[in-house]
Amino acid sequence: MSITVRAAAKINLHLGVGRVREDGFHPLDTVYQAIGIHDDLTLTDAADLTLRTQVADHIDPAAVPEGSDNIVLRAARLLADHAGVGAAGAFEVRKDIPVAGGMAGGSADAAAALVAYDRLRDLRTPDEDLLALAARLGSDIPFSLVGGTARGVGRGEVVTPVEDLGSWWWVAVPSAEGLSTPVVYRHFDELRPDAPEVPASAEPLLAALASGEPVRLARALHNDLQEPAIDLRPELGDLIARGEAEGALRGMVSGSGPTVVFLCESADGAHETALGLAGAGHEVVLTATGPVAGAHVLA
Numbered sequence: 001m002s003i004t005v006r007a008a009a010k011i012n013l014h015l016g017v018g019r020v021r022e023d024g025f026h027p028l029d030t031v032y033q034a035i036g037i038h039d040d041l042t043l044t045d046a047a048d049l050t051l052r053t054q055v056a057d058h059i060d061p062a063a064v065p066e067g068s069d070n071i072v073l074r075a076a077r078l079l080a081d082h083a084g085v086g087a088a089g090a091f092e093v094r095k096d097i098p099v100a101g102g103m104a105g106g107s108a109d110a111a112a113a114l115v116a117y118d119r120l121r122d123l124r125t126p127d128e129d130l131l132a133l134a135a136r137l138g139s140d141i142p143f144s145l146v147g148g149t150a151r152g153v154g155r156g157e158v159v160t161p162v163e164d165l166g167s168w169w170w171v172a173v174p175s176a177e178g179l180s181t182p183v184v185y186r187h188f189d190e191l192r193p194d195a196p197e198v199p200a201s202a203e204p205l206l207a208a209l210a211s212g213e214p215v216r217l218a219r220a221l222h223n224d225l226q227e228p229a230i231d232l233r234p235e236l237g238d239l240i241a242r243g244e245a246e247g248a249l250r251g252m253v254s255g256s257g258p259t260v261v262f263l264c265e266s267a268d269g270a271h272e273t274a275l276g277l278a279g280a281g282h283e284v285v286l287t288a289t290g291p292v293a294g295a296h297v298l299a
């Protein structure tokens, strides 16, 4: 028997970051959106626990760890331990989400692994237990289970769905080389030693989402990690300016970067922006709509 689960990339429409906590994490007020770039994970019954990965052309296979360093196997072991069963099964992951790109690619795979393992083994794990296990694996992973558009607080792991009346068009431009999330957070600490304890509120962004108006949403987009990401990779600032010159309503760094995402007015606007960026020499330009579902079984 086997099962296939699809999990989406995320972007942060609002990412308010507060002063670093004693445990090394930062308090967040964020709004996540799942968008239509995804990884597919297939789990097949097997005696041992194994993993094979396949990557899209735009991904360097060497960037994806093998064996127990891969978060898929960590997720499977964690759920198996929780359920008191042995960890076994053959995982195959087909990756399309940029790696170390600020789009929660590893988090999507971990969420997909939890859902696949639970369903194939018929463990019937309550949703709240799956969310708690997801939070232990990483701050973004509960959102990867939930999907859609949702607010995240705490270190990002406490997730509540929010009203989103739009169907938004995005263009995403990954970088050839990833950026480490902890490095970007540390650089935020260096640049913003006076950061407030309470992160910038997501309320204005929520009001824009509920309007369904792309121009309003464009104005409300906010990312406190953009400044440190651009300071580490100055070319990202040029990329944002170029995409906006090609017709996007607004460009911003996705999460901790280095992927840059552009909000566009419409499907035509997205295609025009994507063509312009490809013409400017960006080899990988992805177009997607959001919101889309969280980790779910494919029929």
Ligand SMILES: C[C@](O)(CO)[C@H](O)COP(=O)(O)OP(=O)(O)OC[C@H]1O[C@@H](n2ccc(N)nc2=O)[C@H](O)[C@@H]1O
Residues within 6 Å of the ligand: 012, 015, 024, 025, 026, 027, 028, 030, 102, 104, 107, 137, 138, 139, 140, 141, 154, 155, 156, 181, 182, 185, 255, 256
């Ligand atoms: C940048 C974002 O993608 C925005 O959604 C997330 O905050 C990152 O989430 P993630 O990759 O799931 O992060 P985790 O795996 O939980 O943590 C990796 C590292 O990122 C930093 N980290 C993460 C989340 C957070 N609220 N504060 C942090 O400072 C910490 O250094 C941590 O050791």
Ligand SMILES: Nc1ncnc2c1ncn2[C@@H]1O[C@H](COP(=O)(O)OP(=O)(O)OP(=O)(O)O)[C@@H](O)[C@H]1O
Residues within 6 Å of the ligand: 063, 064, 065, 069, 070, 071, 072, 098, 099, 100, 101, 102, 103, 104, 105, 106, 107, 109, 110, 140, 178, 179, 181, 255, 256, 257
């Ligand atoms: N299944 C996986 N897919 C991608 N990276 C993985 C996976 N398992 C472990 N990793 C490791 O996790 C690191 C971060 O990868 P990921 O693609 O999740 O970054 P990210 O999208 O920037 O994350 P986030 O947006 O949640 O901060 C990679 O550099 C890689 O070493």
